[in-house]
Amino acid sequence: MGATRSGRSWEPALGRRAALVVLMAALLTLALGGSAWALDPEGCLICHGDPNFTDPTPEPNGPTSLYVDPEAFSGSVHGSNACSSCHRGYVLTIPQHQLDASKDFRQVAIEACESCHSDAFMAYQTSTHARLYYQDEAGPICISCHGSHEIRQVRLGAETADFKMSMAQDSCGRCHQDKFEKAKHEFHFKALSLGYERAATCFDCHGFHENLALKSGEAETVQQCRKCHPGATEGFTYFQMHLEEGFENAWWGVRAVYLFFSTLLIVVLVTGIAYTTVHMQKETRMILGVFGRGLGRLFGFIRALEEESVRSRGPGNEGQSGLPDGDQTGGRDEKDGGEV
Amino acid sequence: MTTGTVATEGVRLVYRRFSAFHRFNHYLVMTSFFGLVLTGLPLKFKDSYFSQQLMNAIGGVEAAGFIHRTSAVLNILYFVLEAGYMAWYVAARKGPIFSDDSIVPGKKDWQDMKGMFRWFFGRGPKPALNRFTYWEKFDYWALFAGTVLIGGSGLMMWFPEATTRILPGVTLNVALVIHSNEAFLATGVIFIFVHFFSAHGRPESFPADQVIFSGYLPVEHYVHERPLEYENRLKDGTLDQVVTLAPSPQRRRMFGWITAAVTVFAFLAATYTFLLIIWPLVF
Numbered sequence: 006m007g008a009t010r011s012g013r014s015w016e017p018a019l020g021r022r023a024a025l026v027v028l029m030a031a032l033l034t035l036a037l038g039g040s041a042w043a044l045d046p047e048g049c050l051i052c053h054g055d056p057n058f059t060d061p062t063p064e065p066n067g068p069t070s071l072y073v074d075p076e077a078f079s080g081s082v083h084g085s086n087a088c089s090s091c092h093r094g095y096v097l098t099i100p101q102h103q104l105d106a107s108k109d110f111r112q113v114a115i116e117a118c119e120s121c122h123s124d125a126f127m128a129y130q131t132s133t134h135a136r137l138y139y140q141d142e143a144g145p146i147c148i149s150c151h152g153s154h155e156i157r158q159v160r161l162g163a164e165t166a167d168f169k170m171s172m173a174q175d176s177c178g179r180c181h182q183d184k185f186e187k188a189k190h191e192f193h194f195k196a197l198s199l200g201y202e203r204a205a206t207c208f209d210c211h212g213f214h215e216n217l218a219l220k221s222g223e224a225e226t227v228q229q230c231r232k233c234h235p236g237a238t239e240g241f242t243y244f245q246m247h248l249e250e251g252f253e254n255a256w257w258g259v260r261a262v263y264l265f266f267s268t269l270l271i272v273v274l275v276t277g278i279a280y281t282t283v284h285m286q287k288e289t290r291m292i293l294g295v296f297g298r299g300l301g302r303l304f305g306f307i308r309a310l311e312e313e314s315v316r317s318r319g320p321g322n323e324g325q326s327g328l329p330d331g332d333q334t335g336g337r338d339e340k341d342g343g344e345v
Numbered sequence: 346m347t348t349g350t351v352a353t354e355g356v357r358l359v360y361r362r363f364s365a366f367h368r369f370n371h372y373l374v375m376t377s378f379f380g381l382v383l384t385g386l387p388l389k390f391k392d393s394y395f396s397q398q399l400m401n402a403i404g405g406v407e408a409a410g411f412i413h414r415t416s417a418v419l420n421i422l423y424f425v426l427e428a429g430y431m432a433w434y435v436a437a438r439k440g441p442i443f444s445d446d447s448i449v450p451g452k453k454d455w456q457d458m459k460g461m462f463r464w465f466f467g468r469g470p471k472p473a474l475n476r477f478t479y480w481e482k483f484d485y486w487a488l489f490a491g492t493v494l495i496g497g498s499g500l501m502m503w504f505p506e507a508t509t510r511i512l513p514g515v516t517l518n519v520a521l522v523i524h525s526n527e528a529f530l531a532t533g534v535i536f537i538f539v540h541f542f543s544a545h546g547r548p549e550s551f552p553a554d555q556v557i558f559s560g561y562l563p564v565e566h567y568v569h570e571r572p573l574e575y576e577n578r579l580k581d582g583t584l585d586q587v588v589t590l591a592p593s594p595q596r597r598r599m600f601g602w603i604t605a606a607v608t609v610f611a612f613l614a615a616t617y618t619f620l621l622i623i624w625p626l627v628f
Contacts, residue, residue, distance in 0.1 A: 192521065195391045201406030221514070236506030243514030244505075252522070259518045266526035273530055277538040287465045288548050 128214035380416030559600035
């Protein structure tokens with residue numbers, strides 16, 4: 006609005022230019038996809054739907070992208086909402102929005118979510134995530150896990166295994182990668198990755214918004230386990246989760262049993278393979294047959310060379326002892342060859 | 346030589362090695378083992394392409410779990426029957442326990458094994474084998490002991506709430522480790538290396554030993570395979586306890602078909618298992 010007061014001379018020109026830009030962009034968008042206008046009654050995507058649309062304010066890490074993927078947004082659970090239902094306090098002026106700089110955008114975001122999802126917000130308020138956010142504003146807020154424009158459709162109790170898995174990997178695992186890497190080897194996740202949608206993922210135990218820490222032996226933990234295992238007692242919670250593949254971080258008893266049985270496995274299998282190979286070779290002469298024949302030829306060739314060298318040295322010196330030796334090996338070779 | 350004279354008269358004689366009870370138990374443990382391996386291993390090797398395919402083919406994790414638990418019940422039934430038979434055998438003094446022709450390992454097995462190793466490397470004759478060879482005893486007792494470990498840990502994980510009412514939750518971690526490792530070991534021993542080769546794959550019985558399916562063995566094979574038992578029975582005059590007339594041609598044909606079907610299935614299952622295990626190591 007400040008622009009109107011600053012001078013009459015260019016005011017119509019700006020208005021006309023802006024109108025032209027809007028019109029052309031609108032025509033272009035309509036030509037590209039007629040449905041876009043229906044989803045975007047305020048026309049925000051005319052500019053924000055352009056992948057190269059950036060904030061011109063100089064930033065140390067290069068320009069900030071202001072792009073919103075129209076398809077991702079229309080496919081999201083908020084796809085039919087207007088942009089302004091979340092983005093409040095913006096005055097729609099083009100080319101630059103008038104921002105209320107006194108408010109942090111994260112606070113704006115939380116307030117926007119809270120206005121519809123007050124239950125989730127109340128649950129979040131008690132969580133470790135919220136405590137971190139209120140401490141130094143670095144902790145995760147709603148959009149850190151849920152995403153902003155591509156919020157996915159979730160029907161509680163009807164999640165697919167793929168969705169649960171990707172939530173664990175992309176939402177929780179983005180910050181808790183170490184936990185996710187360990188949980189992957191755990192049977193809940195194994196079942197999940199094979200398509201069992203009832204198997205627990207992160208939020209089934211830790212809660213959606215409460216993100217409980219869940220220590221063994223606590224009443225809260227028993228409560229969470231009972232959601233799937235109704236008969237769980239305190240002892241149940243001493244099952245160790247998030248273990249490494251080699252059980253390095255497990256109770257020493259688990260690791261000892263693991264090392265014992267892994268050793269047993271290797272010893273028995275290697276012995277078994279070796280024994281079976283030898284037994285089969287004796288019974289069928291198949292396994293080492295080709296190889297054995299090759300060895301026989303090699304020995305024959307060496308013997309021929311030896312004989313040759315003995316002969317060239319002439320009779321008298323060591324020839325007597327060398328020749329019968331050669332004959333002996335030759336005899337054994339032939340026997341081996343015959344067996345093969 | 347009783348058999349020699351009888352055989353020349355054109356009558357077919359067979360050696361009855363396994364009773365209906367033992368054959369039934371082998372059928373039981375065989376079917377349940379296939380069921381357990383094919384639904385259990387995909388969970389251990391979840392990243393394998395073949396695991397995903399198998400799970401989809403079975404009808405998902407829930408169906409696989411149902412098959413696994415049903416097979417587990419059958420497997421436990423095998424164990425109960427076999428243990429019951431053992432107890433009855435000992436209590437009723439049905440036969441020798443620590444003699445050379447019982448299933449209990451003895452000094453003769455150690456000597457046989459040394460003799461076999463000498464024979465493998467061309468340093469002696471093949472030892473005369475008795476009713477049960479040392480590798481058959483290994484198979485028998487390894488399966489029996491393995492069932493205790495795998496079955497016990499499996500039951501704990503089947504009923505985790507009941508288990509942790511008595512024991513701490515970390516018991517389930519230990520149970521999982523034992524179950525997973527022992528099951529892999531058993532699969533390796535049965536499918537890939539020891540049982541399929543030593544019991545069925547030897548030249549005398551290749552590709553499958555029909556004796557465990559039909560219970561009998563042609564007398565000529567018996568004399569060749571178990572020379573010592575044959576000799577002893579000839580001496581004691583107990584040969585007529587185990588040598589009988591061959592079953593009817595219809596029954597023989599039926600057993601032939603059963604053996605063929607099981608062999609084809611076992612071969613496919615073993616190949617599939619091998620691929621399933623190898624796949625993540627290669628790719």
